Amino acid sequence: MNLLILCVLLVAIELLYFSLAKKFNIVDIPNTRSSHANVTIRGGGIIFFFSILFFFISSGGTYIYFFIGLFFMTLISFLDDIFDLPNRTRLIIHFGSVMLLAMELNMFSLPWYYLILMFTIVVGVINAYNFMDGINGITTSYSLSVIILLMITNADVKFVEQALLSYTLVSVLIFGFFNFRLNAKAFAGDVGSVSIAYILLFCLGSLIIASENFIYILFLAVYGVDTVWTIIARVLKRENIFTAHRTHLYQYLVNEARCNKLIIASMYGFVQLSLGVLVIYLTRYNFLVQVSFSLCILLILSISYLLVKRYVVSRYVLS
Numbered sequence: 001m002n003l004l005i006l007c008v009l010l011v012a013i014e015l016l017y018f019s020l021a022k023k024f025n026i027v028d029i030p031n032t033r034s035s036h037a038n039v040t041i042r043g044g045g046i047i048f049f050f051s052i053l054f055f056f057i058s059s060g061g062t063y064i065y066f067f068i069g070l071f072f073m074t075l076i077s078f079l080d081d082i083f084d085l086p087n088r089t090r091l092i093i094h095f096g097s098v099m100l101l102a103m104e105l106n107m108f109s110l111p112w113y114y115l116i117l118m119f120t121i122v123v124g125v126i127n128a129y130n131f132m133d134g135i136n137g138i139t140t141s142y143s144l145s146v147i148i149l150l151m152i153t154n155a156d157v158k159f160v161e162q163a164l165l166s167y168t169l170v171s172v173l174i175f176g177f178f179n180f181r182l183n184a185k186a187f188a189g190d191v192g193s194v195s196i197a198y199i200l201l202f203c204l205g206s207l208i209i210a211s212e213n214f215i216y217i218l219f220l221a222v223y224g225v226d227t228v229w230t231i232i233a234r235v236l237k238r239e240n241i242f243t244a245h246r247t248h249l250y251q252y253l254v255n256e257a258r259c260n261k262l263i264i265a266s267m268y269g270f271v272q273l274s275l276g277v278l279v280i281y282l283t284r285y286n287f288l289v290q291v292s293f294s295l296c297i298l299l300i301l302s303i304s305y306l307l308v309k310r311y312v313v314s315r316y317v318l319s
Contacts, residue, residue, distance in 0.1 A: 002163075003170055006054055010047045010174050017046055018186065026082060028187055040184055043081050044175055045139070045192010049074040051171035052199060055164050062161060066202050069100030073198050078191040087242075097198065098122050105205050122201050125220060128227040129197035134246065135254050135261045136184040140176035141269030142223065143196050147172065149219050149276035150203050159210035160203050168199055180262060211283070215290045218279045218297065222272040225301045226250070229309075249309045256316035275301075 021027065021041045028042045049070060056067045076093040079085055098119055102108060107118055133139045151165045175192070178185035188196070200220075207216050230248050234241050246255055250268065253259045275297060282293050 002058065003166060006051065006167060006170055007174065009054065010050060010171055013050050014044065014047050014174060014178065014186075017043065021186075024082075026189075038183055041186040043078060043189035043191050044178055044186030045188030045196060046074070046078065047171045047175055048168065048192055048195045048199060051167040052164070055161075055167040059161065059163065063104055063164070063202070065100045065104035069097035069104070070195060070198050070202075072100075073097040074191055074195045077189075077194040081189045081191055094123065094126070101198070101202060101205070104202065105209060118205070121217070122205075124227075125201055125223075126194055126197045128220075128223050130190060130193045131227060131230075132223050132248065132250070133188050133193040134248065134251055135265055136182065136187075137176070137180040137262050137265035138250060138268055139188045139193055139196065140172060140180050141265045142272060143172045143200065144169070144176070145269040145273035145276065146200050146204075146219050148273060149280070150200070150207065152277075153207060153216070153280060157207060157211050159206040165203065168196075172196070180265070182260075182262065213283060213290075215279055215283060215294055218294060219272070219276050221275055221298065221301060222268055225298065225305050229302065229305055249305060249312070252309060252312045252317065257312050 018041055021043060026042050028040045030038065052067065052070055056062065056064075061067075072093050076085070076090055080090060101122065102115060102118060105118075107115055129139075132142070147165055147169050150160075151162070151169070154160060154162055154165060175186075175188065179187065204216060204219060208214055226249055231241050233247065234245070239245070246252075250264050253264050254261045278293075278297070282290055285293075
């Protein structure tokens with residue numbers, strides 16, 4: 001019954017937001033870097049925050065530092081969707097939100113180098129999630145895969161309230177109804193991609209701490225491989241990695257190779273889900289086996305990525 005009420009509320013909020021976005025012109029207009037051809041509402045992913053708001057209220061204020069951090073992360077990202085804020089302003093708020101996340105995860109009780117590692121991963125993943133949100137359905141497909149993996153693991157490890165994952169799942173499904181289309185009704189926007197990344201990172205961080213097993217970071221391996229190799233390629237070309245571009249593999253596949261964007265988005269999610277199931281299975285083995293597996297899977301993903309990208313670029317970009 002709670003999930004049914006949540007579903008009705010989130011649909012109502014989404015439709016209300018669409019009306020406001022149209023009125024105040026919060027839209028994405030196609031340009032030479034776009035992978036879409038129609039003017040589309042930006043910021044539909046705002047309901048990810050509202051799903052956690054409803055969880056926070058219904059649970060009596062559980063995970064307060066996480067919620068406050070998510071609030072500020074969502075707010076600054078929403079304002080950036082509208083006004084294009086200076087990088088310094090966004091970085092200050094992001095830093096504060098990551099500090100709150102660290103407080104929720106009790107990271108300050110750990111050695112200082114854990115904090116540095118945590119900050120690096122969180123900032124990197126948030127930016128990666130934002131960079132990867134470039135075609136219809138990819139944020140929906142990938143986020144669903146990660147949430148399903150977290151829910152499966154939570155049934156055994158119990159690292160977070162299952163309701164938090166369930167509420168997030170409902171919000172992603174509702175957003176997907178409007179986004180997972182050839183002609184999307186709405187895009188996630190920075191507010192959506194940043195907020196869902198923050199939510200998933202809190203859950204993933206809780207899992208790693210509760211299980212004392214870092215292998216679960218591979219729940220984000222597909223996005224990680226695409227992002228890291230894209231950055232390396234841009235650095236080698238002496239490009240500004242912070243400027244907009246469309247040189248991710250999924251962008252080449254959709255824009256140059258003319259593949260169906262929903263199929264590509266689904267493939268990213270499917271590969272991550274399949275890999276995540278292997279990760280869950282491998283946790284029953286010892287540390288050496290897990291490390292060997294992690295290195296092998298990252299090597300296989302990287303080689304596959306580079307070969308496919310090389311083929312697409314040579315076949316469709318350079319020809």
